[in-house]
Amino acid sequence: SKKFKTLPRYTAVLDLENKTSKDVLSGINSSRRQEVRKAKKKNCISEISLDIEAFDYLNNLTYIKTRKRNELESFMIDKITKKSIKSGLGTLMLTKDKNNKPVAGSFFLHDKSASYYLLGGHEKNEESQGAAALNIIDHINYCLEKNQKKIDFVGANSPNRGYFKTSFGADLKLYFELLK
Numbered sequence: 001s002k003k004f005k006t007l008p009r010y011t012a013v014l015d016l017e018n019k020t021s022k023d024v025l026s027g028i029n030s031s032r033r034q035e036v037r038k039a040k041k042k043n044c045i046s047e048i049s050l051d052i053e054a055f056d057y058l059n060n061l062t063y064i065k066t067r068k069r070n071e072l073e074s075f076m077i078d079k080i081t082k083k084s085i086k087s088g089l090g091t092l093m094l095t096k097d098k099n100n101k102p103v104a105g106s107f108f109l110h111d112k113s114a115s116y117y118l119l120g121g122h123e124k125n126e127e128s129q130g131a132a133a134l135n136i137i138d139h140i141n142y143c144l145e146k147n148q149k150k151i152d153f154v155g156a157n158s159p160n161r162g163y164f165k166t167s168f169g170a171d172l173k174l175y176f177e178l179l180k
């Protein structure tokens with residue numbers, strides 16, 4: 001007889017099963033593909049990294065203009081990121097500009113068949129234009145190499161965040177949050 005309140009929520013899921021990198025790239029919207037071309041033209045490159053300090057800096061830039069990071073977000077960077085990378089359950093991808101300076105980063109968690117986009121961040125300047133899109137594309141390609149079947153972008157409830165995540169070819173998926 002207890003009643004729950006149900007709240008609709010959305011996430012964005014990219015199906016990778018039986019797809020190649022070329023298939024995934026063709027599913028990305030044209031503006032994201034254009035951003036990736038700009039980043040490559042500026043000689044940005046992505047690589048798996050252990051530089052959590054650089055990632056922490058980039059992640060904080062994401063929040064600094066609108067609000068201060070909360071304790072949970074700081075905890076996730078400090079504890080979860082470090083421990084999951086060490087145990088092989090997570091990967092940190094950094095994208096660097098032509099001067100080898102980190103300008104975009106993303107952190108994914110992985111299980112046997114799916115990967116989960118947990119955190120990201122980037123610098124917003126002319127030299128790093130498109131680096132965030134390139135970073136996510138390169139992390140998607142890393143997941144393809146690991147034979148992952150899906151990527152869950154973990155939340156797409158705000159319009160800007162939802163657009164960013166679906167622009168990589170992910171589909172919105174409805175789920176429900178239950179509250180007492």
